[in-house]
Amino acid sequence: MKSINPDDFKVTEPIRLSEIPTNLYSKASDDDKEEKLEKVQEKLSVLQDVMYAHNRYGVLICLQGMDTSGKDSLIREVFKEFNPRGVVVHSFKTPNSTELEHDYLWRHYLALPEKGKFAVFNRTHYENVLVTRVHPEYILNENLPGIEKLEDITAEFWENRFEQIRNFEKHITQNGTIVLKFYFHLSKEEQRKRLLRRLENMEHHWKFSPGDLKEREHWDTYMQYYEEAINKTAVEKASWYIVPADDKEMARYIVAKIIWEEMQKLTDIQVPDLEEKVKANFAMYKEQLAKE
Structure with missing residues (x-):
């Protein structure tokens, strides 16, 4: 099997999902595999x-993709050998009443990884420029100043959100959080x-929701907004x-290999030395x- 090169999957220029x-x-x-x-x-x-011993970096793994794209099973398989204390998974669903009393990024700040640990966002802060764009009526639940009706949610509103997300990621990367963002590119036929x-x-009945079929009706719109979100927020420090997600086994290997290869660039991560007087x-x- 051909070796996985992260650069083959990294977004470094504007992309069109239909061509990938x-x-x-x-x-x-x-x-x-x-x-x-x-x-x-x-x-x-x-x-x-x-990393835990080094205690300087946290790693944030962001997973985005349409329903059935394999995010849950990937988390289970890729991180199965981790010390359970070393990785925390957060699945962000519809904001609850407490979360709606804060700005939309608040709950994501709370879930950021501690130094020395990994955090996985299974669906992420990008839901706020994806699901809410497909269903802008959700924005009204945020009780924002100046947003009283759907007509108040303008193109400028979304541009501001993209800027806020870029600033959020810039802030956390400058303070020691490594951010790797993965979009699971699933075909509509494979989802079917x-x-x-x-x-x-x-055994899988519990996974099915009629809502999955309703969201599927918006497939083309989601692809448009995913493409725009990726293009507007693909930066070197939060790549x-x-x-490709039609093959689950291959997708898991690709993600794991990319994480490994990208982390190798941080050459300062090493177990700290004990003080000389302790070693002496x-x-x-022992005696x-x-x-005793």
């Missing part, structure tokens, strides 16, 4: 331990098949990666414990 494949059509078997993923899982697990499997497999007394400490 949703499947790499790899000839590798599922067993081969799983084996390669396991090797990267182990490396990431060791890296997280070192996955929704059908949920209906046909009793977007477009991951190792023999005494003290041996006598």
Whole structure:
């Protein structure tokens, strides 16, 4: 199987989603992809331990994509070897009453990773320029000054949101949070098949919601807004990666490999040395414990 190069998936210039494949059509078997993923899982697990000891960076992994694009299963598989204390997953749903009493980024600030840890946002702050653009009536729930009716939600309003998101990410990256953003590029046909499997497999019935079909009716609109959001917020310090998502196993490996490769650029991450006077007394400490 061809080696994964993060640059092949990184957004460095304006993109058109319709021109990007949703499947790499790899000839590798599922067993081969799983084996390669396991090797990267182990490396990431060791890296997280070192990061925890280093205690300078947090890592924010942002996952966006249409329903059934494989975000949940990817989280389960990619981070399965992590120390449970080293990674926290946040799934952002419709804002609750407390969250609506604050600005839309407030709950995302609260969920940022501690130093030495990973945080995964399963759906992210980008929902505020995606779902709310498809359904602008949701904005009215935020009780914003000057926004009394749908007509008040202008193009300038959305431009301001993009600027706020860029500033949010600039702020957190300048303060030690590594931000990696992944868009799961799923085809409409593959989503149809996955929704059908949920209906046909009793074990997966709980995953199905009629709302999935209603949102599917807005597919083209979502693609338009995803494309715009990616193009307006793809910056070097908070990069977007477009991951072909029709093949779940391949998508998991791609994401894991990108995380690993990008983290290798941080050459200062290492286990800190003990003070010389502590190391000099190792023999005494051993003797003290041996006598107990």
